[in-house]
Amino acid sequence: MTIIFSKKCEYGLQACLYLAANKKDEVYTSDEIAKQLKIPKEFVSKILQSLTASGLISSKKGKNGGFSLAKDPQKIKLIDIVAAIDGLDIFENCVLGFPNCSSDTPCPVHNKWGELRTKAYQMLTEETLDVFKETTLTKINNL
Amino acid sequence: MTIIFSKKCEYGLQACLYLAANKKDEVYTSDEIAKQLKIPKEFVSKILQSLTASGLISSKKGKNGGFSLAKDPQKIKLIDIVAAIDGLDIFENCVLGFPNCSSDTPCPVHNKWGELRTKAYQMLTEETLDVFKETTLTKINNL
DNA sequence: GTAAAATCAGATAATAATATCTGATTTAAT
DNA sequence: ATTAAATCAGATATTATTATCTGATTTTAC
Ligand code: FES
Ligand code: FES
Numbered sequence: 001m002t003i004i005f006s007k008k009c010e011y012g013l014q015a016c017l018y019l020a021a022n023k024k025d026e027v028y029t030s031d032e033i034a035k036q037l038k039i040p041k042e043f044v045s046k047i048l049q050s051l052t053a054s055g056l057i058s059s060k061k062g063k064n065g066g067f068s069l070a071k072d073p074q075k076i077k078l079i080d081i082v083a084a085i086d087g088l089d090i091f092e093n094c095v096l097g098f099p100n101c102s103s104d105t106p107c108p109v110h111n112k113w114g115e116l117r118t119k120a121y122q123m124l125t126e127e128t129l130d131v132f133k134e135t136t137l138t139k140i141n142n143l
Numbered sequence: 144m145t146i147i148f149s150k151k152c153e154y155g156l157q158a159c160l161y162l163a164a165n166k167k168d169e170v171y172t173s174d175e176i177a178k179q180l181k182i183p184k185e186f187v188s189k190i191l192q193s194l195t196a197s198g199l200i201s202s203k204k205g206k207n208g209g210f211s212l213a214k215d216p217q218k219i220k221l222i223d224i225v226a227a228i229d230g231l232d233i234f235e236n237c238v239l240g241f242p243n244c245s246s247d248t249p250c251p252v253h254n255k256w257g258e259l260r261t262k263a264y265q266m267l268t269e270e271t272l273d274v275f276k277e278t279t280l281t282k283i284n285n286l
Numbered sequence: 287g288t289a290a291a292a293t294c295a296g297a298t299a300a301t302a303a304t305a306t307c308t309g310a311t312t313t314a315a316t
Numbered sequence: 317a318t319t320a321a322a323t324c325a326g327a328t329a330t331t332a333t334t335a336t337c338t339g340a341t342t343t344t345a346c
Contacts, residue, residue, distance in 0.1 A: 002145050003233050003240075007334060010240025017239075017251060029292065038242075042336050049294060062343020065292040078252070090146045096160075097146075097153025098282055099181075105285040108160060108275035109221070112266045116259050123255045132251035139241055142248040150304060172322065185306050192324060205313020206321040 004120070009085040011039050012047045016056065016081050020073035020129035021136040027059075027066030038143050047085070054084040073130035082124060091121050147263070152228040154182050155190045159199065159224050163216035163272035164279040170202075170209030181286050190228070197227040216273035225267060234264050 005013070014037050019028060030048055034041030048067045051057040058070040069076060082088070094101035095113045103110065148156070157180050162171060173191055177184030191210050194200040201213040212219060225231070237244035238256045246253070 002333095003236055003238055004147060005238070005240065007240065013239050014241065027292095031292090040335060043334070045293080046335090052293090059293060060343085061293045061341080063289095063291040064344055065342080067293090093146055095146055095148070096156050097148065097150065098157065099286065105282060106278065107282050108278040109266055110278075112262075116263055116266070119255075120259055123252055123259070135249065135251040135253075139248060139250045143242065145303095170322095174322090183305060186304070188323080189305090195323090202323060203313085204311080204323045206319095207314060208312080208322045210323090 004090060005082065006086055008043075008047055009082055011037070011044050012051055012085045013078060013081050014039065015044055015048060015067075016051070016069065016076065016129060017132055017136040018140065019057070019067065019069045020076070021133045021140070024068070024073070027064075027068045029066040033067070036140060036143075051081070051084060056080060056084055069129070073133075074128045076129045077125055077127065078129070079121070079124035091117055147233060148225065149229055151186075151190055152225055154180070154187050155194055155228045156221060156224050157182065158187055158191060158210075159194070159212065159219065159272065160275055160279040161283065162200070162210065162212050163219070164276045164283070167211070167216075170207075170211045172209040176210070179283060179286075194224070194227060199223060199227055212272070216276075217271045219272045220268055220270065221272070222264070222267035234260055 015033050018033055018037060022028065030045035031041050033048070034044045037044070048057055048059070052059045052067070052070075056070055056076065057067050059065065059067050079088075092101060094107050095109060095117075096107050098107045101107070101110065103114075158176050161176055161180060165171065173188035174184050176191070177187045180187070191200055191202070195202045195210070195213075199213055199219065200210050202208065202210050222231075235244060237250050238252060238260075239250050241250045244250070244253065246257075
């Protein structure tokens with residue numbers, strides 16, 4: 001079951017974190033990223049391709065090719081990756097699945113959920129990828 | 144896209160809120176519930192059946208039959224419905240999709256997410272269905 | 287130039303989630 | 317008794333998500 005993000009998005013986030021945690025000028029192949037993160041390689045390859053199309057990641061074709069971040073890790077936020085893959089609808093929709101989530105027509109948990117949703121958004125917005133280097137590395141080393 | 148809960152769970156939550164907001168001793172057919180909530184009737188029928196099996200809802204078969212809450216709305220919490228349908232894994236898993244979510248092997252957002260997750264859990268745990276009567280009715284009237 | 291290693295594009299496959307259908311059974315009203 | 321209206325069980329259909337495959341193209345190293 002998905003928590004909040006689709007698998008595609010989760011893997012995309014992980015891959016970007018991986019790239020941010022590694023050497024900036026080097027490229028990493030989808031195979032290597034998949035191996036390190038222990039996620040399906042063809043799938044992550046597709047995701048990286050789409051993130052390349054979105055402009056978040058840049059790719060180098062051919063032998064010795066691979067993927068790297070398109071900008072400085074200090075300029076990329078988790079929300080950027082989410083926006084590119086899953087979109088931002090989750091931050092506007094009712095947690096109970098009712099239509100028209102708004103303070104005009106609130107569901108029973110609208111106020112509480114609204115707060116949490118905002119904080120979740122902040123969690124993805126406040127920091128940039130460079131801040132996560134250490135934690136990412138130790139997390140990956142424990143996979 | 145799912146926010147947190149599956150459609151099945153969303154509809155189950157809505158249906159239970161509907162029942163809690165209405166007359167306690169009356170039964171409501173899946174058709175009526177579906178119509179009121181504007182959700183697919185066969186689907187909600189299935190969901191109500193499974194909630195009946197879980198013991199949250201009780202059903203009356205045959206003509207003039209239908210569904211009602213199995214206990215007082217004061218004894219049912221949203222979390223009970225979630226637990227019966229989607230389970231509680233979401234409250235234990237990593238929002239970025241990494242395995243082994245714990246403070247021993249935290250991902251970059253583990254601390255923040257942990258807090259939000261706890262608050263989301265509280266949101267579903269603190270109050271019982273009877274508290275939601277009013278809000279539910281006005282929400283449904285605006286569908 | 288040839289071979290190897292990579293992205294890339296598009297098709298396909300597999301699985302899960304969502305939704306609907308069919309018929310059986312149960313119950314109440316007439 | 318008969319009929320109508322409902323749950324119920326199980327099959328089926330549809331759609332979306334996740335995952336894999338195939339081959340083309342690009343690039344580097346030799
Ligand atoms: S209406 Fe439910 S969260 Fe806004
Ligand atoms: S490890 Fe990511 S939320 Fe706990």
